[in-house]
Structure formats: C-alpha cells, structure tokens
Amino acid sequence: MEIRAVGPDELDAVDRLVRVAFGTFLGLPDPTQAFGDADVVRTRARHSPEDTLVALEGDALVGAVQVVRWGSASVLGPLAVAPERWDSGVGRALIGAALARVDASGATLTGLFTFPSSPKHVMLYHRFGFAPQHLVAVMARAVAPSDRAPTTLAGVGAGPSELAALAAVSGALYPGLDLSREVAAVLGQGIGDVVVLDDGRGFALCHLGAGEAASGVCYVKFAAVAPGPSASGDFAALLSDVEALAHRAGLATIEAGVDTGRTAAYAALSGWGWRTQFLGVRMSRPDLVGWSAPSAYVLDDLR
Secondary structure, three states: EEEEEEOOHHHHHHHHHHHHHHHHHHHOOOHHHOOOOOOOHHHHHHHOOHHEEEEEEEEEEEEEEEEEEOEEEEEEEEEEHHHHHOOOOOOHHHHHHHHHHHHHHHOOHHHHHHHHOOOOHHHHHHHHOEEEEEEEEEEEEEOOOOOOOOEHHHHOOOOHHHHHHHHHHHHHOOOOOOOOOHOOOOOOOOOOEEEEEOOOOOOEEEEEEOOOOOOOOEEEEEEEOOOOHHHHHHHHHHHHHHHHHHHHHHOOOEEEEEEEOOOHHHHHHHOOOOOOEEEEEHHHEOOOOOOOOOOEEEOOOOO
C-alpha cells in the first residue's frame, strides 16, 4: 500500500470515496449523497494539497485523510476508507502517516470529531493517543432578518495586521492557536467571509452556502471572543453580526458546533433558540482541554 499526498486529478475520486464511506456507515439509501452539496474535501485540498493523504493499492484508491493546521494545533479528519477495505489496516496506516506530519510540524495539540456511538471509531483513535473529551453539539437555527452592518475581512481586507489581531484572540484561548490558513482558504476561494468585532475582541469564520456549507446554510467553522469580563456580551454581539451576514447573503440557516464542555457558550446558544442537529465527540492528543474550558466562548466542531 502506498500513502502519498493527493494529486490534482484525484480530488473527484477522493470526494466520492469520502461520501461513500460516510454514507455507508450512516446507512444512507444513496451513500454518494452524504454531506449533500457541501464540499469538504476539495475546499481543504485546494488550499493545502500536501495535507490531504491518499492510500493506494495498485491503481485503486482505498482511503484518504486530511489534516488542517491551526498554528500550534492541528485537526485530523475526515478519515475515510473504502467500505470493501474496512478493518484491513488502511485507516491505521493513514492515521499514522498523518500524525507523522503533524508531529513534524511541532503541533502541541491535535483534535478530531468522531461518532460517540461507535466504539470502533473511538477505540481506533484511542490507540493513537487520542482521549475522548466532551460531546460536541452541532446546532442550528433559522436566520432572522437583521439590519446590522457587520464588519468583515472581505470588506476591510485581510492584511498582516488584521490576521495578527485574529491570532491574538485565538492565542489568548490556547497558546499559538491561529486560524490564518483557514482564513486564507475561505477568502481566497470566495466561499465565505470573516466577521470581526469592531473592538477586535472576537471573530467568526463563516462558509456561506458554499465550501463546507450546504446551499442555504451559513456554517460557522470557527468563532471566538477573547476571555475577560466582557466575553459574554462580545459573544452575543458576534453571533448577532454572523446572523446579519447570513441574512445579507440570503441564507436560511446558521449552523455551528460547540463543545459541551464550554458550558457558557453551549448555554448561550441553547437560550437563543439554537437546536442540536446531531452529536459527536471531541478527542484530543494529548489529553488536553485546549480551547474548550468551561468559560471559553468558542464555536467549532473539528469536523
């Protein structure tokens, strides 16, 4: 079996493999329709093809895994193996190769999202040093009309000073946590925008009906406000600005994930009418809370 970085002519095949693998596991009537029209694989691979690894047996594509780099942290996934090759060691080989790249990068924490109801998935990652942390609620709510005018990076530009300001917010929650590569991918591909609070104390990276968001959906890939006495109010203002952005984009739904260990953020979303669509479990390597402290006003789901 050969494991290497994906080639530009292989993205369609990898996209299909990921959909079929997840759709088969979830028992969908047509596994190829997993994720609908959301485009998880290509969005990430176009920006950083070296971080999408494929497993080949001869000319046959049998597995793939992606790594996303957030400064001092990394996110592993999705991991997918062709259903006919499940339980054959392909997944283990891909995880090992991906983590070798992560370790070489100097990342201090790697996180992932998996199915809490699947002992097979949880134990697979546990063998590689990942520890279960908390349940992750992927939540959504309908977009309400808004006359707010949010400040966004597509409007003001994403220069070095703007990216440094975002990194200061995330770095206050976990040393070295930096979403600059994600921002570049979203803005560079024209699939979303980044809302920033005027006082610089928070930001939200959003896919707008494209990229990892399905049609009609504003998917909040990551949002955070700086810790401190104003965090609760900042979080409310940030989410109001995200809703305004979604309304201006003509989208019907906002979707975001929240680690339930972030008790303040989870309670806030629940109180504002967000409803859980499904649950996952966050796992981390090593066993660290990272940016999921109870008081942390952060949204992400590590998918």
